[in-house]
Amino acid sequence: MSKIQLSVVIPVYNEEANLAALMTRLVPVMKGMWKRYEIILVDDGSRDNSLSLLKEFANEPFVKVVELTRNYGQHAAIMAGFSVSSGDIIVTMDADLQNPPEEIPKLVSVMEDGQYDVVGSIRKGRKDSFLRIWPSKIINMVARKITGVHMRDWGCMLRAYRRPVVERMIACQEHSTFIPALATVFAKRVTEIEVAHEERFGGKSNYP
Secondary structure, eight states, rough: OOOOEEEEEEEEOOOOHHHHHHHHHHHHHHHTSSOOEEEEEEEOOOOSSSHHHHHHHHSSSSEEEESSSSSEEEHHHHHHHHHHOOOSSEOOOOOOSSSSSGHHHHHHHHHHTTSSSSSEEETOHHHHHHHHHHHHHHHHHHHHHHHOOOOOOOSSSEEEEHHHHHHHHHHHHHOSOOOHHHHHHEEEEEEEEEEEEOOOSSSSOOOO
């Protein structure tokens, strides 16, 4: 069996309103990249019908579902997804479609062309409320200060990582962590690009 080239890890917490649309848009994008791929969906202790929908998706050979026993939080869920991923490049994104799946090829292309270890993203025309945007500006300032890495948007989960970086994050066993900052400890070359940002497709935000 040929090696997995691209993994997409998606944490899911009470997202039943969005999952069908997510897969409808994501799968054609993945197929269109002509890479061997997998989609890893991590149920983070959902209390709605999300897990049942994920199990239906798992009938597809390219889908893996990870079920957590309770709600551990977004970054812990991503780490759980990392632990079962196989791709040379691993992309993370949210399930609410504010991160458009159609932007994934752009991240992968920049990573491959520039041989970067991490490619982050800057939300262009961000579609969030002031109550979400203002705290994220503070987080951005703090993250730049702590890491010494100048990135404009630390909070966007649409990001791409090379396998060695992911393996080192898993090995350090930091499960309650801020993954974009942790990744900079193990990455030599980091960059970020502008990506589109959309209104939440359905439901309400579940990760503060």
